[in-house]
Amino acid sequence: ALSYPKYLNQNIDFDITSHETLNFHKPCLNRFPALQIAKDVLENEDTYPIVMNAANEFLVESFLKESIKFTDIIPKINEVLDKFPHQKINDVDDILYIDKQAKILSKELTMLQKC
Numbered sequence: 607a608l609s610y611p612k613y614l615n616q617n618i619d620f621d622i623t624s625h626e627t628l629n630f631h632k633p634c635l636n637r638f639p640a641l642q643i644a645k646d647v648l649e650n651e652d653t654y655p656i657v658m659n660a661a662n663e664f665l666v667e668s669f670l671k672e673s674i675k676f677t678d679i680i681p682k683i684n685e686v687l688d689k690f691p692h693q694k695i696n697d698v699d700d701i702l703y704i705d706k707q708a709k710i711l712s713k714e715l716t717m718l719q720k721c
Contacts, residue, residue: 639680647687652695653704654687660708661686668716678719686712 622628635642647654661683668674674682690708695701 653692656704657708660705661712664709664712
């Protein structure tokens with residue numbers, strides 16, 4: 607990510623077994639709001655993870671095409687999650703349909719932002 611789109615060739619020799627202890631701290635959800643979204647998504651209905659993933663795919667692609675700012679991604683994911691008509695999933699066709707509809711909604715909301 608530091609050198610995108612070019613590949614940064616780094617020879618980093620990190621052996622996790624050479625460390626006696628690893629310390630983890632509770633993440634700051636205000637600083638990393640995507641973690642809170644992911645947590646909330648996992649606690650909700652079936653469609654939430656599909657919608658979040660589809661919105662993220664569309665919005666990251668939009669960012670890479672310089673259509674939106676990086677800081678627009680998380681608020682737009684939240685907006686898509688809030689406005690998407692969530693439903694029960696019965697089969698794979700439902701998953702594909704939800705994915706497509708979430709991307710369409712993401713595009714619509716992104717286009718509204720530009721107006």
